[in-house]
Amino acid sequence: MPDSSTGSTGSTARPSRRAVLAATAGVTTALAAGGTALAAAGPSAHDDKRLRALISRMTLEEKVGQLFVMRVYGHSATDPDQADIDANLKEIGVRTAAELLTRYRVGGIIYFAWAHNTRSPHQIADLSNGIQKASLGLDRGLPVLISTDQEHGIVARVGEPATLFPGAMAVGAGYGREALPQNGGGGRRAGGSRSDARALGRIAGRELRALGIRQNYSPVADVNVDPANPVIGVRSFGADPRAVADLVVAEVEGYESSRVASTAKHFPGHGDTITDSHAELPYIHHTREEWERLDAPPFRAAIGAGIDSIMTAHIVVPALDASEDPATLSRPILTGILREELGYDGVVVTDSLGMEGVRTKYGDDRVPVLALKAGVDQLLNPPSLDVAWNAVLNAVRDGELTESRLDESILRVLRLKARLGLFEDPYVSHAGVDRTVGTRAHLAAADRIAERTTTLLVNEGGLLPLSRRRQPRLLVVGADPASPSGTTGPPTGVLADALTGLGFTATALSTGTAPSAATVAKAVAAARDADAVVVGTYNVGATSSQKTLVEQLLATGKPVVAVAIRNPYDVAHLPGVAACLATYSWTDVELRAAARVIAGTVDPRGTLPVPVQRADDPATVLYPVGHGLTY
Numbered sequence: 001m002p003d004s005s006t007g008s009t010g011s012t013a014r015p016s017r018r019a020v021l022a023a024t025a026g027v028t029t030a031l032a033a034g035g036t037a038l039a040a041a042g043p044s045a046h047d048d049k050r051l052r053a054l055i056s057r058m059t060l061e062e063k064v065g066q067l068f069v070m071r072v073y074g075h076s077a078t079d080p081d082q083a084d085i086d087a088n089l090k091e092i093g094v095r096t097a098a099e100l101l102t103r104y105r106v107g108g109i110i111y112f113a114w115a116h117n118t119r120s121p122h123q124i125a126d127l128s129n130g131i132q133k134a135s136l137g138l139d140r141g142l143p144v145l146i147s148t149d150q151e152h153g154i155v156a157r158v159g160e161p162a163t164l165f166p167g168a169m170a171v172g173a174g175y176g177r178e179a180l181p182q183n184g185g186g187g188r189r190a191g192g193s194r195s196d197a198r199a200l201g202r203i204a205g206r207e208l209r210a211l212g213i214r215q216n217y218s219p220v221a222d223v224n225v226d227p228a229n230p231v232i233g234v235r236s237f238g239a240d241p242r243a244v245a246d247l248v249v250a251e252v253e254g255y256e257s258s259r260v261a262s263t264a265k266h267f268p269g270h271g272d273t274i275t276d277s278h279a280e281l282p283y284i285h286h287t288r289e290e291w292e293r294l295d296a297p298p299f300r301a302a303i304g305a306g307i308d309s310i311m312t313a314h315i316v317v318p319a320l321d322a323s324e325d326p327a328t329l330s331r332p333i334l335t336g337i338l339r340e341e342l343g344y345d346g347v348v349v350t351d352s353l354g355m356e357g358v359r360t361k362y363g364d365d366r367v368p369v370l371a372l373k374a375g376v377d378q379l380l381n382p383p384s385l386d387v388a389w390n391a392v393l394n395a396v397r398d399g400e401l402t403e404s405r406l407d408e409s410i411l412r413v414l415r416l417k418a419r420l421g422l423f424e425d426p427y428v429s430h431a432g433v434d435r436t437v438g439t440r441a442h443l444a445a446a447d448r449i450a451e452r453t454t455t456l457l458v459n460e461g462g463l464l465p466l467s468r469r470r471q472p473r474l475l476v477v478g479a480d481p482a483s484p485s486g487t488t489g490p491p492t493g494v495l496a497d498a499l500t501g502l503g504f505t506a507t508a509l510s511t512g513t514a515p516s517a518a519t520v521a522k523a524v525a526a527a528r529d530a531d532a533v534v535v536g537t538y539n540v541g542a543t544s545s546q547k548t549l550v551e552q553l554l555a556t557g558k559p560v561v562a563v564a565i566r567n568p569y570d571v572a573h574l575p576g577v578a579a580c581l582a583t584y585s586w587t588d589v590e591l592r593a594a595a596r597v598i599a600g601t602v603d604p605r606g607t608l609p610v611p612v613q614r615a616d617d618p619a620t621v622l623y624p625v626g627h628g629l630t631y
Contacts, residue, residue: 051414055407057140063406064392065105066413067372069147069349069380072097073115075123077130084116092385097127098134101144104389105135107413108145110381111157111213118148118158121211121437125428128212132426143422145261145413147215150204151235153585154566160588161438162207165200165446168220169568170453170584172237172247172609173628191243192609194250196449201254201262203442208260210436212428214420215261217311217349219251221298222271224610227569231276234566234584238609240625241294245301252305259420264302266313266351267338268320268327269295277314277357281326284317291319300342308416309347310338312376314357325374328358329367334375347412349378353388365391372401377409450593455606456629457571458580463559465600465631466532468503476506477523477553478536479513479546479565481586491536491565491586498595499534506534511549513538520549524556532559534598536586540570542615550574563594568608572615572622582606603631 055063073087074080077097080088085095094100097109109131111117111124118124128146135144148157153167166174174193201219208216223244224236237244248264255262268284268291275282286294299310312328320337321330328334328350338344350371351358358367368379368388372395382388395401417423456464466472476499480490496508509526511519527533533553540546553560554576561579564570568582581597581604583590596602607628614620 047418048411048415051411051418052407054142054414055410058410060396060403061393062105062140063403063410064389064396066107066142066410067377067379067392067406068104068106068382068385068389069108069110069145069378070100070104070106070385071110071112071115071381072100072117075116075119075127077127077134081116087115097131100385101131101135102138104385105138106144106385107142107410108147108215108378111146111148113157113159121162121433122430124158124211124213125430125433129427132212136426142414143417143426145215145417145420145422146213147217147261148208148213149217150208150213151218151220152200152204153234153587153590155235156587158208158211158213162211163203163438163442163446164587164589165204166450166453166587166590166593167234167585168237168247169224169234169609170450170590170606171197171200171251172243173453173455173582173584173606174449175452175605175607191240192237192247193449193452194246196452197247197250198254199445200449201251202257203254203445205255205258205260205262207437207442209258210428210432212426213260214422215263215309215416216255217263217265218255219248219262219264220266221245221248221264221302222266222269223294223298224271225294226272226274227567227610227613228274229271230274231278232270232273236271238625239611240609241297243609245298248298249301249305252302252307256306256308261308261347261416261420263309263311263349264299264307265311266315267299267310267348268313268315268317268333269299270313270315271295273315277351278355279357281357281360282315284315286317286319288319291317296342299338303342303344303346307344307346308419309349309378310344311349311351311380312371314351314355325361325370326358328376329362329370329374331374339375345412347377347416348375350376350380352380353382359383364388368392369395369400372405372409377412446589447592450589451596451602451605453584453590453606454593454597454604455568455582455584455608456579456597456604457564457568457582457608457612457623457627458562458577459629460578463579464561464581464598464604466504466559466561466598468599471503471505472531473529474499474504474506474532474534475509475523475527475530476534476536477509477511477526477549478534478563479538480510480536481513481538481566491591494586494588494591495534495536495563495595498592499598502595502599502601504599513546515545515549520545520552523549524552527553527556527558530558532561534561534563536563536565537570537574538564538566538586540564540573542573544573547573550577561598565591568610569612572612582608600631604628605630 073084273282496506
């Protein structure tokens with residue numbers, strides 16, 4: 001059985017709306033009237049009184065459930081594929097999302113592509129409606145806050161035909177009118193385009209809301225000051241705290257205008273580490289003064305802009321907490337600094353509790369309890385919900401946590417649900433999806449933004465733009481990393497197709513991120529029949545065989561254009577190339593923009609949002625923040 005029926009008008013049924021109104025006992029009218037103004041002004045005492053009345057009617061078990069945001073496998077809330085039923089039984093002990101809500105009363109559900117939640121726009125809308133129907137059909141049922149990680153760029157859970165934008169570092173490289181020098185002089189000023197960041201948030205928010213997703217774990221507010229950072233990197237707007245803060249605020253404003261909750265992450269700042277918190281527990285060795293100068297500004301700015309939620313980082317910052325507990329479990333950081341010093345009273349959500357960074361020091365039964373004691377409101381995706389849920393329940397029964405402490409967090413979560421209109425109407429429709437998701441206007445906006453982000457780092461002898469006279473033959477080789485949701489195929493193929501559409505005769509040859517000697521030889525042989533070679537590079541290091549590939553292609557005497565499809569730092573390891581572009585990601589929208597720059601149909605206008613150091617002398621800057629050539 002499908003989650004909801006579809007009539008001839010193409011809109012999904014809106015089941016059990018009366019249940020929403022009955023369950024909220026009069027909250028709807030007062031809170032819906034506040035709209036976005038409530039988000040800016042904060043809840044009134046009258047609104048809080050009604051929400052507290054809801055909380056007072058909850059059982060302890062229901063209260064515990066409201067604190068969790070959980071994954072669940074399947075495209076449907078009630079009728080997922082058998083493989084997803086099996087995965088749910090193995091990991092959660094339930095068959096479906098509906099059973100998850102019945103058993104644990106979770107307050108939120110997070111969507112992932114790998115969990116088969118995001119196959120198509122209509123399917124996502126039906127899943128969202130099915131989840132809401134299942135929750136609101138329970139005694140004292142409440143609407144569910146559905147979330148996802150839609151950062152764009154290399155992290156996107158909802159793919160095409162939804163609109164996919166360039167990622168954060170690309171936006172940080174972007175060019176807009178507000179990035180022009182204030183004194184009217186020549187040149188360009190670094191800092192990205194605030195208007196583009198705002199447009200991204202507005203359009204992305206509208207599309208997520210149309211799908212029933214009301215909370216997005218974006219933007220990334222980390223300041224990426226370490227080129228070797230394995231987990232943030234191009235997910236950050238850049239290395240300048242002020243520029244990052246400006247772009248965070250702009251994107252937050254865009255999401256707010258669409259009534260979708262944005263989330264600044266990862267507090268207190270994950271931008272200076274060489275350790276991935278998915279696999280280990282990173283240490284950040286900034287002094288308190290360095291933290292105030294480098295890491296804090298984007299979070300301060302987000303709070304000032306009325307950010308709805310802030311996500312914690314599984315990192316240790318000894319200067320902020322001498323106990324060396326991860327920030328997610330640190331009361332000095334979350335309550336002492338975030339709540340008391342920065343004055344934040346919105347929702348605090350953990351990063352995934354399945355990450356090793358938060359599981360290193362304490363067991364899975366202690367982590368959720370310690371997170372709540374530290375000041376967290378939402379517990380995201382624990383590895384075992386049963387262990388985590390019972391741990392919190394027992395902590396209250398044993399007196400380690402008080403029920404009033406749970407009530408504080410539940411009130412913040414319910415305030416957020418109210419501001420987002422979930423008490424007013426949690427359902428979406430196919431008609432709304434069709435009006436909003438992946439529209440021609442939205443896709444055109446993404447293309448325009450991407451064109452302003454492509455950064456020309458090197459152009460010796462004016463190699464670019466390549467001439468299109470007589471349909472020159474291009475060989476497109478390079479890395480084809482695992483594709484995020486914003487891609488329709490391997491990067492070499494996407495780039496070759498785009499160049500062919502612009503008047504070249506382009507052939508794609510995937511050589512991978514670690515080409516063997518035989519693969520390099522094959523590429524060199526193919527290059528002999530080409531007029532020029534375009535090579536996509538991905539995280540080139542000192543010992544990378546991608547360097548060998550580029551060097552041997554250069555030795556053929558054919559013009560070589562390098563396109564750094566992830567980190568702009570690749571250029572430091574490619575001293576022989578005559579032309580190099582940075583796209584900051586390998587999604588379709590960025591690769592198409594790079595093709596237009598190579599062909600000269602648009603001028604490159606991006607500027608580096610991070611410095612690029614010399615490969616042989618990291619203390620020396622090769623290309624500073626703000627570097628970017630044009631035609």
